[in-house]
Amino acid sequence: MDQDDTPAAPFAAMMQMQTKIMQDMLGTVLPAGQMPDAPMMPFPTVEMSPSSLEDWQAVSQKLQMMWQEFQAEQSQSAEPKLALVDPLEWLGAMQNWYRQMPISKPDAQKQLWEESLELWQTVLGRYGIGPEALKERETDLPRSDRRFKDRRWSDQPAFALIHQTYLLISERLHAMVDEIEGLDDAKRKQLRFATKAMIEAMSPANFPTLNPLVIERTLETKGESLVSGMENLFTDLKRGQLTHTDPDAFTLGENIAATPxxxxxxxxxxxxxxxxxxxxxxxxxxxxxxxxxxxxxxxxxxxxxxxxxxxxxxxxxxxxxxxxxxxxxxxxxxxxxxxxxxxxxxxxxxxxxxxxxxxxxxxxxxxxxxxxxxxxxxxxxxxxxxxxxxxxxxxxxxxTKAGDLLHFIDDQQLAGIEKLCTDGYLDGRYMAAAFNLLRGNSLIWNYWVDNYLMGNGYPAFDLLHWNGDVTNLPAKWHQAYLRDLYRDNxxxxxxxxxxxxxxxxxxxxxxxxxxxxxxxxxxxxxxxxxxxxxxxxxxxxxxxxxxxxxxxxxxxxxxxxxxxxxxxxxxxxxxxxxxxxxxxxxxxxxxxxxxxxxxxxxxxxxxxxxxxxxxxxxxxxxxxxxxxxxx
Missing domain, CATH: 3.40.50.1820 (Alpha/Beta hydrolase fold, catalytic domain)
Structure with missing residues (x-):
């Protein structure tokens, strides 16, 4: 792997790329001559002194070495592994339905463009930018979501525009599921669930160069948070499971499960x-x-x-x-x-x-x-x-009314689950991933950002410890349970x-x-x-x-x-x-x-x-x- 291909490619290059993307996007919305100057840029200015460059280079080398060691360890180990479960992998089975999404229709595209243009002008107007510029800045943005409640999502217009656009598109995608013709009720509910999971995964909060908190953390630590985050990621890849809490904080029979x-x-x-x-x-x-x-x-x-x-x-x-x-x-x-x-x-x-x-x-x-x-x-x-x-x-x-888990029990899903079973049992990490997917923002993406992007340490939380203490399930029981009870009732x-x-x-x-x-x-x-x-x-x-x-x-x-x-x-x-x-x-x-x-x-x-x-x-x-x- 070349150095430029490592996760530690110069952070300044990523900043420049994202700034260019924002400038290009805004250039399609704002009249000529009204492009914002420095205050509009999504990233703070960083002075790269020789010592700072050395620090960033050291971080880059650490990340590259960690990646190489991880690859070598994985290739040499003869022990069977369960890769970190991708909670969105099963959504691929629904790709044919997504081709029916009304977004592909000219009228829908026109409507989305008009709504986006209106949103962008409204948002930027609150910062004194563009034809809808206000004399006094308004603090309330058109849409709110707890993922973006931190003031850093609204301090700069670029980040405000990013997350407001995401929320608009999310609304439209959810609405479009109900506009698809020819879907029975069960398939429509399944598609709603899949759309929700996809939208949660695509949140700008989950991408390091779109999240102002991650950018600030990375700059403050001179990239060391990236090192910590990658350590957390590799640990989870090895154990095949997302970590929610400090794995060493609890001991059964001592400070948990300790009733005599x-x-x-x-x-x-x-x-x-x-x-x-x-x-x-x-x-x-x-x-x-x-x-x-x-x-x-x-x-x-x-x-x-x-x-x-x-x-x-x-x-x-x-x-x-x-x-x-x-x-x-x-x-x-x-x-x-x-x-x-x-x-x-x-x-x-x-x-x-x-x-x-x-x-x-x-x-x-x-x-x-x-x-x-x-x-x-x-x-x-x-x-x-x-x-x-x-x-x-x-x-x-x-x-009959068993909720979101019903989305996992059609014939295609049952066949896929059966393939995951080895030696007569289903590895509990697959079940954990499925349950986490039911609450993706709370149990997956929140920790994705905190553990991997921010590089934070883990809390000591007994409930989360229990949640990660998975159990394997007998394959025959699991298949019969899903088929005879959930599917056939x-x-x-x-x-x-x-x-x-x-x-x-x-x-x-x-x-x-x-x-x-x-x-x-x-x-x-x-x-x-x-x-x-x-x-x-x-x-x-x-x-x-x-x-x-x-x-x-x-x-x-x-x-x-x-x-x-x-x-x-x-x-x-x-x-x-x-x-x-x-x-x-x-x-x-x-x-x-x-x-x-x-x-x-x-x-x-x-x-x-x-x-x-x-x-x-x-x-x-x-x-x-x-x-x-x-x-």
């Missing part, structure tokens, strides 16, 4: 953790939590201040949690029925361990979906009394699916249920979660919590955040529920524990196996156990 307890049971698929009691008496009926196996269970045990598990223990509830094993080649034949059977087996194990007739259950996300199926099977076998109550955290059973069809040799009919379920949904949930939309009320036939309490899929669940009372809504009438839709709902400030956790206690108030002293690892109780290891640490 013991692993009391395990199989090749899961471990069962029982937590040590902190109260002299506990509810006789214990609680078992089934977290999703697409993530690590400790989302419910991040730290003492926001741990649902610790809080439940402190309420006098004997609490068990299932820690699922991250898939490997030994799990190539695991299907969704295995997870349903595992839940039933865990229920039976706890009943036997504590000598109780029934348990309370919680199913979070996909584990809530399988819990619903497990309840249907227990009812079909007349064994429903094994479960005293069921709580569902953001769980879906009817996938078979779970709500009586007898269409079976598990453990039993047809599944959700209409049989009469277990008292507490259903929690997140008002802003983009993974399991509240409207989709609501549908469980149309399929169960037992007493059910629906609660709509503020925030989304994670923060809506992990919201301890002490935080004082958000709110929740309840409705004691008999609403027939989520809209009716909201219209007649009562809002309560703060966490919904106290509402849940009150509901749980109403199912059975019997308490007993803590003795025997109520305290895991006590006299005569042989346990396997301390919480959080080995399975949560396997990759």
């Amino acid at each position: 307890g013991k692993v009391v049971h395990e199989t090749p698929l899961y471990q069962v953790i029982q937590y040590s009691p902190t109260t002299p008496t506990v509810l006789e009926t214990p609680l078992v939590i089934f977290p999703p196996w697409i993530n690590r269970f400790y989302i419910l045990d991040l730290n003492p201040k926001n741990s649902f598990i610790r809080w439940a223990v402190e309420q006098g509830v004997t609490t068990f949690v299932v820690s699922w094993k991250s898939a490997d080649s030994s799990m190539s034949d695991i299907v969704w029925g295995d997870y349903i059977r595992a839940q039933i087996d865990v229920i039976d194990y706890i009943r036997e361990r504590l000598k109780v007739p029934s348990v309370h259950t919680i199913g979070y996300c996909v584990a809530g979906t399988t819990l619903a199926a497990a309840l249907a099977i227990l009812h079909a076998r007349d064994q429903q009394d094994k479960v005293k109550s069921a709580t569902f955290f953001t769980a879906q059973v009817d996938f 078979k779970l709500i069809q009586p007898g269409a699916l079976e598990a453990d040799g039993e047809p599944i009919d959700l209409r049989l379920v009469k277990t008292p249920s507490y259903v929690q949904a997140g008002k802003e949930d983009h993974i399991a939309p509240a409207e989709s979660v609501w549908e469980i009320t149309n399929h169960f036939n037992g007493p059910l309490r629906f609660v709509l919590a503020g925030s989304g899929h994670i923060a809506g669940v992990v919201n301890p009372p002490e935080s004082g955040k958000y709110q929740y809504w309840t409705n004691t009438a008999d609403p027939q839709s989520l809209g009716e529920f909201i219209a007649g709902a009562t809002e309560t400030a703060g966490s919904w956790w106290p509402d849940w524990i009150e509901w749980l206690r109403s199912q059975d108030t019997t308490e007993i002293p803590v003795k025997g196996k109520r305290k895991p690892g006590g006299k005569g109780d042989k346990t396997i290891e301390d919480a959080p156990g080995r399975y949560v640490m396997t990759r």
Whole structure:
């Protein structure tokens, strides 16, 4: 690679190039003789002294050497790698649809040009430039977006023009999706999602020579921020995953997933953790939590201040949690029925361990979906009394309104996902990329700018640490889940699916249920979660919590955040529920524990196996156990 081809090509050349682009663009808009002078230029003037030139040359050499070392390391390593997942790669499948975009029509081009001309004259007029120049500068620009709220995006007219033009084009592209003729509703929604992802990726904030914050940072550090950014980039390329937080800030069992307890049971698929009691008496009926196996269970045990598990223990509830094993080649034949059977087996194990007739259950996300199926099977076998109550955290059973994830489950997408599976499992980094894509600005491009372009260090944030602690998924289960539930919506069809040799009919379920949904949930939309009320036939309490899929669940009372809504009438839709709902400030956790206690108030002293690892109780290891640490 020639020096001029490295990422460290002289920064001044990039500045000149971008300035020339801006001058050419403005020259098509402004009348002759009204081209702005230096204040219009998008980059500050930099005096290049001999010492400064030496500094920039040193940075250039560092970057070139880093690139060469990275290339050499990649070519010599025999270890299979997963490249950093490109979240936009799958959009290529939609290129035929984009050819239909009305932008190619002369009328649309004319309209866009006229709107652009009007915008440019309006924006520049606020800086005293052009025929629409104002006598006094106006600070408010026509369009606003939080990505461009920093004053440096509006201090200079060039950057104002750049991001305002981007926002205009974004609006027009979104509108054009609705103008395409001949698309069915599903394809149009998919194209909307793809267009949104593409527009987010093309933000000027994501390009170093268009982002004034990046330019300023680069100049202030004399290019050292580029070195730090490239180090971050190469680290992520090697691990095949975008880093959101300091990877060394947390240690399982010490400052995260640290609620005391013991692993009391395990199989090749899961471990069962029982937590040590902190109260002299506990509810006789214990609680078992089934977290999703697409993530690590400790989302419910991040730290003492926001741990649902610790809080439940402190309420006098004997609490068990299932820690699922991250898939490997030994799990190539695991299907969704295995997870349903595992839940039933865990229920039976706890009943036997504590000598109780029934348990309370919680199913979070996909584990809530399988819990619903497990309840249907227990009812079909007349064994429903094994479960005293069921709580569902953001769980879906009817996938008609399942939101943006529906965009990943047409035949073409399913075939593409199947090709990614090796040795019988799907690498969790692909799932992480897909979920990040659902919130591209927040979970991809924000970190693209901060980590790679600005070269900043990583924060210590437990939630983001958990988010990056990915799990692998059994390939057969994953394909069947997307196909049978998301695409074909078979779970709500009586007898269409079976598990453990039993047809599944959700209409049989009469277990008292507490259903929690997140008002802003983009993974399991509240409207989709609501549908469980149309399929169960037992007493059910629906609660709509503020925030989304994670923060809506992990919201301890002490935080004082958000709110929740309840409705004691008999609403027939989520809209009716909201219209007649009562809002309560703060966490919904106290509402849940009150509901749980109403199912059975019997308490007993803590003795025997109520305290895991006590006299005569042989346990396997301390919480959080080995399975949560396997990759």
